[in-house]
Each structure stands twice: as structure tokens, then as C-alpha cells.
Amino acid sequence: MRAYSASEIRNVAVLGHSGSGKTTLMEAALNVSGVTSRMGRVEDGNTVSDYDDEEKRRGVSVSASVVPVEWRNTKINFIDAPGYFDFVGEVKEALAAADLALIVVSAKSGVEVGTEKAWEYASDLGIPKMIFVNSMDDENADYGKVVDSLTENFGKNIAPFMVPVKEGGKLTKYADVVNRKAYSFGGQKKEECAMPGEAGDSADHFHAALTELVAETDENLMDKFFSEEAFTDAEFIGGVKNGLAGGMLAPVLCGSAVAASGARELLDALVDFAPAADVKKTLEVTDIKTGGQVTITCAENEPVAAFVFKTISDPYVGRLSIFRVYSGIIKRDTVLYNPQTETTEKPGHLYVMRGKEQIEVDEIRAGDIGAIAKLSATSTQNTLCSKERPVAVREIDFPDSLLAMAVKAKDKKDEDKISQSLAKLLEEDKTLKFEVNKETNQMLISGQGDSQLDVVVNKLKNRYKTEVELSTPIVPYREMIKGKSRVQGKYKKQSGGHGQYGDVHMEFEPSGDLTQSYVFEERVFGGAVPRQYFPAVEKGIIESVKAGPMAAYPVVGIKCILVHGSYHEVDSSEMAFKKAAQMAFESGFMQARPAILEPIASVVITVPDEYTGDIMGDMNKRRGRILGMEKVGKKQNISAEAPMAEMPKYTTDLRSMTQGRGSFTMKFDRYEEAPADVQQKVIEARKKELESLREKE
Numbered sequence: 001m002r003a004y005s006a007s008e009i010r011n012v013a014v015l016g017h018s019g020s021g022k023t024t025l026m027e028a029a030l031n032v033s034g035v036t037s038r039m040g041r042v043e044d045g046n047t048v049s050d051y052d053d054e055e056k057r058r059g060v061s062v063s064a065s066v067v068p069v070e071w072r073n074t075k076i077n078f079i080d081a082p083g084y085f086d087f088v089g090e091v092k093e094a095l096a097a098a099d100l101a102l103i104v105v106s107a108k109s110g111v112e113v114g115t116e117k118a119w120e121y122a123s124d125l126g127i128p129k130m131i132f133v134n135s136m137d138d139e140n141a142d143y144g145k146v147v148d149s150l151t152e153n154f155g156k157n158i159a160p161f162m163v164p165v166k167e168g169g170k171l172t173k174y175a176d177v178v179n180r181k182a183y184s185f186g187g188q189k190k191e192e193c194a195m196p197g198e199a200g201d202s203a204d205h206f207h208a209a210l211t212e213l214v215a216e217t218d219e220n221l222m223d224k225f226f227s228e229e230a231f232t233d234a235e236f237i238g239g240v241k242n243g244l245a246g247g248m249l250a251p252v253l254c255g256s257a258v259a260a261s262g263a264r265e266l267l268d269a270l271v272d273f274a275p276a277a278d279v280k281k282t283l284e285v286t287d288i289k290t291g292g293q294v295t296i297t298c299a300e301n302e303p304v305a306a307f308v309f310k311t312i313s314d315p316y317v318g319r320l321s322i323f324r325v326y327s328g329i330i331k332r333d334t335v336l337y338n339p340q341t342e343t344t345e346k347p348g349h350l351y352v353m354r355g356k357e358q359i360e361v362d363e364i365r366a367g368d369i370g371a372i373a374k375l376s377a378t379s380t381q382n383t384l385c386s387k388e389r390p391v392a393v394r395e396i397d398f399p400d401s402l403l404a405m406a407v408k409a410k411d412k413k414d415e416d417k418i419s420q421s422l423a424k425l426l427e428e429d430k431t432l433k434f435e436v437n438k439e440t441n442q443m444l445i446s447g448q449g450d451s452q453l454d455v456v457v458n459k460l461k462n463r464y465k466t467e468v469e470l471s472t473p474i475v476p477y478r479e480m481i482k483g484k485s486r487v488q489g490k491y492k493k494q495s496g497g498h499g500q501y502g503d504v505h506m507e508f509e510p511s512g513d514l515t516q517s518y519v520f521e522e523r524v525f526g527g528a529v530p531r532q533y534f535p536a537v538e539k540g541i542i543e544s545v546k547a548g549p550m551a552a553y554p555v556v557g558i559k560c561i562l563v564h565g566s567y568h569e570v571d572s573s574e575m576a577f578k579k580a581a582q583m584a585f586e587s588g589f590m591q592a593r594p595a596i597l598e599p600i601a602s603v604v605i606t607v608p609d610e611y612t613g614d615i616m617g618d619m620n621k622r623r624g625r626i627l628g629m630e631k632v633g634k635k636q637n638i639s640a641e642a643p644m645a646e647m648p649k650y651t652t653d654l655r656s657m658t659q660g661r662g663s664f665t666m667k668f669d670r671y672e673e674a675p676a677d678v679q680q681k682v683i684e685a686r687k688k689e690l691e692s693l694r695e696k697e
Contacts, residue, residue, distance in 0.1 A: 001068070001352055001359055004075040006278035006298050006367030010270050011077045011324070013098035015091060017114025018060055018083030020104045021134040021257045023047050026067045026080050028263035033069045035354075039260065044558040048355035049080040053462060054455050060325070062455055063428070064090040064310060066322065066353040066369055071267040077369045078102075083114045085660050086449035089398055089431035091121055093380070095325040096309040096396045097369060099275045100244075101129045102266075105433045107141035108256070111149045113660040119154055128244050128275060132266055133254040136164050137171045141256060144202075150252065159210050159243075160252040161269065162262075163202045174254070175203035176242065177210060179499055185261040190268075213249045214239030237272070245275040277367025283326050285383075286618050288339040288390035296327045296391060300366050303386040304328030304336065307393040311380045313424045314356075314373075321378050322353060322371045323364075326393065328386070330370065331363045337387040343377040345384065380430050401446035402666055403651040405453055405470040408443065414466045421464035423458055432456065439554070440474040449651055451624050475645045476599060479548030480557045483593035484509040489584025491576050502576030504529065504537060505564035508588040514597070514671055517545045522562040527576070529565040537562050538575035540581025550594050551584045551686035556671065560585065585629060596679040597671040599644040604637055605654065607662040612636050614657050622646035623675075641669065645678075 014022045026049050027039040040047035049065040061082040069076045081087075081094040095101065101122035105115055114599070120595035122129050133146050134240040143164050151158045163175040165182075172185045173193055180203055182195040195203075215225035217239045224231060231239065255262015255270055282295040285305065296305050310322040330336070336345045351358040351371040364370035378384065381395045407422075409415045422434050422445065433446040447453045453470060460466045486507045493500040511519045520538045522529075545555040565580075603624070607615055615638055616626055624642030631637075647666065654662045674682065 001070070001075075001361060003361065003365055004368060005300065005365060007276045007685070008073060009075050009077065009277040009367045010100050010274045011097055011099045011277055011367075011369065012270060012274065013091075013094035013100070013122075013127075014078050014102050014104065015094070015114075015118035016083050016104035017106070017109070017112035017118075017422070020083060020106045020112070020114070021108070022080055022083065022104045023050050023061055025104055025132065025134060025257040025263070025266075026078055028257045028260040029069050029076075029078065029267060030067065032260055032263045033071050033267065036070065048357075052354040054458055057458075057464075058346045060084055061092075062087055063312075064094045066357050068352060068354055068369075069267065072271050074271045076267065076270050079369075084451060085114075085655065086447070086452035088117075088121075088448060089429055091118070092396050092398055093310045093430075095121060095125055095127060096307070097278065098127060099277060099673045100270075101127050102270075102313075103129055103131050103627045105131055105133050105146060105150070107133050107135045107143060107146055107503065108138050110142075110146045111153050116153065116661070123247075126247065128247050129250045130244070130269070130274065131158075131250060131252045132262070133252060134257050136166075136254050137193070137256040137259055137261065139169060147252060154250065156209075157213060157247075157249045158252060159213055159249040161210075161370070162252070162254050162265065163199045163206065164254050165196050165199045171256055171259070173199075174262075174265070175199040176238075177203050177206045179206065180207055183265075185255070186259070190264065210240070210249070213243055217243040217246065217248055222518075237398055241273050241275075244273050245279055256383065283392050283393070285326075285391040288504050290394060294391065296389075298327055298366050299637035300329050302327035303389040304330055304334060305383065305385045305391055305393070305589060306330060306336075306364075308378060308380055308382045309396065311427045313428055317358070317373045319375065319427065320351075320353075320371050320373050321359075321375050321380075322369065323384065324369050325364050325366050327366050329363050329365050330384075330636070335387075336384040337390060338378050338382050338384055339390040339392055340382045341377040344387070345372075345375045345378055347372045349373060356363055379427055388455070396430070396636075398430050399448065399663075400665060401431050402664070403446060403449055403453065403649070404444050404446040404473055406442040406473045407445045407468050410467040410469055414468075416465065417466045417469060420458070421460055421466050422456075424464070426457060437473070437476075439476050442473055444473055445470075449655065459640075472648050477551065477553045477674075477686075478514070478597040478599075479550050479553050479555045479589075479594060480514065480597055480673075481508060481510055481592035481594050482673075483591075485588040486563070487584050487588040487591065489580040491579040491583060493576075494571075494585065499568075500573060500576040501568040501569040501571035502533070502536075502573070502578070502580035503566040504562055504577065504580045504584050506584040506588055507561040507563055508585075508592050509559050509561075509618055511557050512558040517554065517556055517558070518542075519559045520562075521559065524562055524564060529562065529568075530567060533567065533572070533574065533577040534562065536577040537581040538576075538580040541585060543578070544582050544585040548594075549589050550596060551683045551685070552690060553596070555589070556597065558589070595673050596682050597680075598674040598678070600641055600669050600672050601644045601647060602669040603640045603647070603664055603666045604665040605640065605662060606632070606635050606637050607654075608635055609660060611658045612638065615654075615662070618653070618657060623678075643674070643678075645666070 024206045029035045064081045067078040079094040081091045163171045278298040289292045305327045306323040306325045308323045312320040383392045490503045548555040627639040
């Protein structure tokens with residue numbers, strides 16, 4: 001594959017609802033461009049972009065893959081992204097390297113949630129959009145209905161470029177809206193044919209609407225439009241290109257990926273109209289030396305700057321860093337500086353990726369996408385640049401990972417392998433998080449949803465030979481007291497020779513500060529307890545608050561006051577007074593109106609207006625409280641509080657309630673007393689849990 005300049009490159013993220021045909025469309029593009037002699041099928045697990053074992057098993061994409069196609073002396077870098085919501089991180093990575101979002105829509109299903117999400121993600125980043133209506137050969141396909149739905153959802157900038165014609169139930173030809181000619185679908189080359197009457201009328205209607213959109217891209221064109229002067233071909237095409245690049249119009253094409261119909265037309269449209277890699281001449285980045293913002297230019301004679309937007313852990317070649325070059329040229333012997341890790345890297349080998357295939361090349365130029373294997377200190381989100389001009393490209397804004405599950409090895413001998421294996425998977429997917437909870441000692445893996453975590457489990461098993469099981473994490477409850485008590489704790493033991501004697505009288509009451517475990521004070525008069533034993537008494541308290549008497553959860557907000565006691569000149573010891581304090585704590589705690597505290601989360605839920613009632617009703621069922629609502633566009637931001645014990649699967653539940661249209665953020669806010677019935681359930685469940693642990697020991 002030859003080296004291309006930025007003006008000859010189109011970087012295109014392929015997005016859409018799961019099952020809309022994105023991967024099959026990539027197969028069609030590869031086939032008509034001559035890369036493959038026959039099209040692969042998702043059902044057969046032999047497509048170029050879905051090469052991972054999990055993708056073959058599931059029949060859906062789970063990771064973004066680069067699929068370059070050469071067409072009319074232009075290189076089109078397709079980045080095929082998953083449509084399923086759990087893998088939104090892959091969509092974000094694809095968009096980070098793209099100059100255009102190609103949104104694939106099913107002609108049968110029309111605008112779906114995944115369509116809306118794709119449009120929203122691209123719009124948030126200011127990326128132009130093109131739409132391909134797929135499956136037009138299906139008997140239930142309705143192009144007009146889909147276009148109307150697109151316009152209703154996304155506005156008047158929806159601009160059909162094609163009008164399909166079906167004869168005998170088959171897709172045979174189309175009217176080209178741009179030049180108002182008709183062409184046949186299929187065949188080895190583009191062949192003009194007679195314009196069908198009804199399609200011609202639709203093409204004229206769409207052409208008039210497109211002309212108005214083109215006029216809005218330039219003041220001079222607007223003047224000509226109102227003067228009813230015809231645009232020249234150059235003005236019209238230039239207006240379409242500018243309108244697309246500026247987000248003022250979104251072309252709509254159509255076809256059938258399964259039959260490869262429309263693939264040539266799509267490739268032509270991308271070459272003719274899509275923004276080249278150097279259309280945005282400059283990019284704002286961070287100057288590492290000053291911390292300020294500077295601009296770099298997409299030019300081959302500039303110092304190197306490239307952004308690693310994806311990492312793949314290949315079982316044969318190791319870690320592959322996939323990057324887009326924003327300026328300069330990367331060659332095999334180019335020394336690259338990573339300002340985030342303050343290290344230098346040398347490629348050795350450069351690749352162009354096509355699915356899992358690694359095509360070795362001599363250089364990757366500004367605007368292009370490439371890969372380097374086995375970089376020692378570089379990961380996703382890092383910038384590779386020249387040391388003379390250290391800069392950092394803005395990082396990808398990944399969503400929070402709110403579905404957390406405890407992960408445990410099925411076989412104890414695999415426990416040490418889990419962290420190491422997960423670390424490699426975390427390099428691939430930046431929406432995955434891993435931590436060991438210091439309080440519960442559980443290993444926790446967090447992600448976007450059940451399917452993503454299921455993929456993790458299967459990859460651990462098949463790729464790293466580590467079998468694990470997932471479970472709901474332990475909720476970190478707390479114990480406290482609401483009243484006061486005064487008790488005696490006496491530890492006395494005689495077994496020949498010196499005995500053990502410690503005697504303390506202690507008062508217990510709430511400290512009023514739930515952020516601290518305990519407050520210790522001594523009010524002993526007359527030397528009833530010698531001063532040298534005070535630290536031992538406090539040590540007894542420190543040990544006791546780690547696991548409270550109610551359910552062995554940590555104790556918070558308790559004041560422990562040593563007021564009296566006695567000692568023995570021979571038998572008293574630090575250990576005896578520590579034991580006496582522990583005895584007093586257990587007794588005094590249970591006499592001071594003990595209670596279980598539960599963690600409360602602050603939640604902000606964003607949903608379309610029509611789901612507001614369902615969300616509020618569901619939150620009430622979770623013992624939550626609605627704090628307020630704020631209108632943001634067509635959506636509502638609902639602020640609420642809810643017990644964290646009621647929210648472990650909220651990611652999945654919210655998706656189900658809103659058909660995937662809802663999102664939320666959640667963070668720990670405080671502890672508060674749980675209702676009496678909940679406390680009783682917590683105590684009983686904890687008792688069984690501790691009994692089970694003791695049996696295993």
C-alpha cells in the first residue's frame with residue numbers, strides 16, 4: 001500500500017444501531033474496491049473487521065477496527081465501531097481519529113436508539129455526518145419513511161443524495177439527486193440509464209432542497225439563490241463539500257450491503273464530498289513546556305505529532321498501538337517522544353491495519369492512521385511527538401463505568417493471574433476499571449453493562465486461561481450508636497504464676513462525626529487506671545471499631561470515654577487492658593441503641609421527557625428521593641438520592657426502562673441510618689456470609 005498525503009485521505013468512523021449492517025457494508029466496500037474476491041458474512045464469522053473470537057461467537061462487533069480501502073487514488077480509512085451500547089468506548093475511540101461519521105441506518109427499522117446516539121456523539125465533537133440507508137432490497141424497506149424520520153429527528157439539514165428504484169421487488173437503479181441523472185445498481189462500472197418518472201420527481205424535489213442548503217453555506221451563493229440565478233457545477237459541488245464539512249448538511253445515500261449495491265456510490269461520495277484529513281488545517285493541542293494551548297498544522301514538513309486512540313493486545317505480536325498522525329511523517333527510524341510518560345520510543349516496524357491484518361509500510365504521513373507494535377511505555381490517550389516540540393492532543397472523554405461487579409477466580413491457583421490478565425484487557429478498553437476494595441478485599445471490575453463484562457470473563461478464559469465468576473459487590477455498611485451507655489469491662493485470667501488483670505469503666509455516646517471511626521478520651525481521677533495503660537485501652541478501641549458487634553461492619557461516629565477502673569500491681573499488663581477495653585466496647589455498644597448505616601448515593605439521571613414518570617416511580621421503589629428536575633433541551637436532568645444497595649444494576653435497568661436513551665451519573669454522598677426492616681435483613685445476611693466464610697476456612 002502506497003503512502004498517501006493528507007489531501008488524499010478520508011478518515012471515516014462507521015456508526016449506527018447494532019444490527020444495521022455496518023460490518024457487512026465494510027465487506028461490500030472491500031469487495032467492490034478489489035481488496036477481497038468474495039464478501040465475508042457476519043453469520044459465518046469470516047468478516048475482515050469482526051475478527052475477534054468474541055465477535056465471531058456473538059455475531060456483533062465488540063471493538064473498533066480499522067479497514068482501509070483505496071478508491072480513485074484516495075485512501076479511505078474506515079473505522080468500524082460497535083453499535084451495542086456497552087461498547088461506547090470503542091465509538092469514542094473511532095470518532096477521536098475521524099473527520100466524518102458515516103451513520104448506517106436500517107431501511108426496515110429506520111431511526112433507532114443507536115442512530116440517535118451516533119448522531120449525538122458526532123455532534124458533540126463537531127464531526128460532519130453522512131448517512132447510509134441499508135437493506136433497501138428488503139420487502140419492508142421504505143426509503144421515504146426513513147428520510148422523513150431522519151428529518152424529524154435531526155432537522156432540515158438531512159439531504160438525500162439518492163432516490164432508489166425497485167423493480168420486481170429488487171433494487172435495480174437510483175436517481176442521483178446531485179446531478180439529476182439515473183444509474184443502474186451493480187455491474188462492474190457506473191452505468192447511466194433512463195430516469196424513472198416517479199423517482200425523477202423525487203430527485204427534483206430533493207435537489208431543490210439541497211440547492212437551498214448549498215446556498216446557506218456562502219453569502220455569495222445566497223445572493224445568487226435569491227436572485228434565482230443557477231449555480232455553476234463548481235459552485236454547487238463546492239457548496240455541498242463546504243456544507244458537509246461545516247455540519248450544515250448531512251448527505252443520505254442508500255443501498256443493500258448484502259448485495260454490495262450502493263457500495264460504489266458510497267465510496268464515490270466519500271472521495272467527492274467528505275472532508276479530507278487536512279481540511280481542518282490546524283489542531284489545538286497542549287504545549288507541554290508552557291501548559292498553554294497552541295496549534296499544530298497538518299503538514300508533512302512539520303514536527304511529528306500523533307495520537308494513540310486505540311490499543312490492541314495481539315496474542316502473537318503483543319501490544320499494538322494504533323494512532324493518527326496529525327503532523328509530520330513517522331518513519332521506521334523516527335525517534336518518538338511520549339510527554340505523558342517522559343520516555344522515547346522507536347518504531348522499528350510500521351503497519352497499516354486492515355482488521356487483524358498488519359500490512360508493513362515504510363512511513364505514515366500526516367492525516368493517516370497507522371500502528372506500531374510493542375511500544376514499551378505508550379498506551380491509549382498518549383501523544384507521540386518530537387522532543388523538540390512536546391505537545392499533547394486532547395484526550396478522549398470516556399463515559400464513567402457505573403456497573404461494578406466483584407470478580408473472583410474459580411480456582412485459587414489462578415488468583416494471582418487475574419490482576420495481570422485484567423491489566424492487559426484494561427489497556428484495550430479504557431471504559432473498564434479495576435480495583436481491589438481495601439475494606440471488603442474484593443476485586444472489582446467496572447464497565448458499561450453486562451455484555452461488556454461478559455466479554456471480559458470470556459476473554460480471561462479463552463485468551464489468558466483464567467476462569468472467573470462475577471457477583472454483586474459487598475455493600476460497605478457501617479455501624480453506629482444513637483444513645484449512651486456506661487459499662488465495665490474486666491479481663492481477669494489466672495493460670496499459675498503471673499495472671500492477667502485489666503479493669504475499665506467506660507462511657508459510650510455518639511461523637512456527632514460520621515467521617516471518623518471513634519474519638520477516645522480519658523477522665524480517670526486518682527490513678528484508678530495508671531497512665532501507661534491508656535494507649536492499651538485505645539488499642540482495644542481501635543481493634544473493636546474495625547468490626548462492630550451488630551454485623552461486623554466498621555463502626556463510625558462513636559465517642560469512647562475511659563472514666564474509671566482498677567489494676568493489679570503484678571498481674572496488670574497492656575494486653576489485659578486492651579482485652580478489657582474490647583469487652584467494654586462490645587457490651588457498651590449494644591446497650592447504646594446501635595444502628596446500621598447505609599451508603600447513600602447522589603444520582604443525576606438524564607432522560608427524554610416521556611420517561612420522566614417511569615424514572616421517578618422506579619426511584620421511589622428503590623427507596624430513593626427526587627430532589628429536583630431541570631429541563632435541558634428535549635431531556636430532563638433528574639437529581640435524586642438513593643441507597644447504593646438499591647443501585648448495583650441500575651445501568652441495565654435504566655437502559656431497559658428508556659430503550660437505551662437514558663444515562664446517569666452516581667457518586668457516594670454520605671451515610672445515613674437504614675430503615676429497621678432493612679437493618680434486620682442486613683444483619684441476617686451478614687451472619688450467613690460470615691458463617692459461610694468460617695466454613696470455607
